[in-house]
Amino acid sequence: MKALEFESKLGANSDLTVPEHLAGQIPKEKAVRVIVLVPEGDEDQAWRRLAAEQFLAGYSDGDSIYDAV
Numbered sequence: 001m002k003a004l005e006f007e008s009k010l011g012a013n014s015d016l017t018v019p020e021h022l023a024g025q026i027p028k029e030k031a032v033r034v035i036v037l038v039p040e041g042d043e044d045q046a047w048r049r050l051a052a053e054q055f056l057a058g059y060s061d062g063d064s065i066y067d068a069v
Helices: 042-057 061-068
Strands: none
Touching: none
16 A cells, blocks of 8 residues: 655635645545544643653562563
8 A cells, every 4th residue: 555645725615735746646536544633632742741751650670670671
């Protein structure tokens, strides 16, 4: 499967525009997989940071023996 990456904005009619220079690479009348990545909100980032902090808080110097495995 080939990936094409570009930025776009959702239009007033809830449509996404594909840049012309890439549109020719997308087969017409065939199913394609579309993945949409949206920016994370501040709350999502805060939860991820807290989860990482809590995970690492359980790590002690004695656990470093497993780093060499």
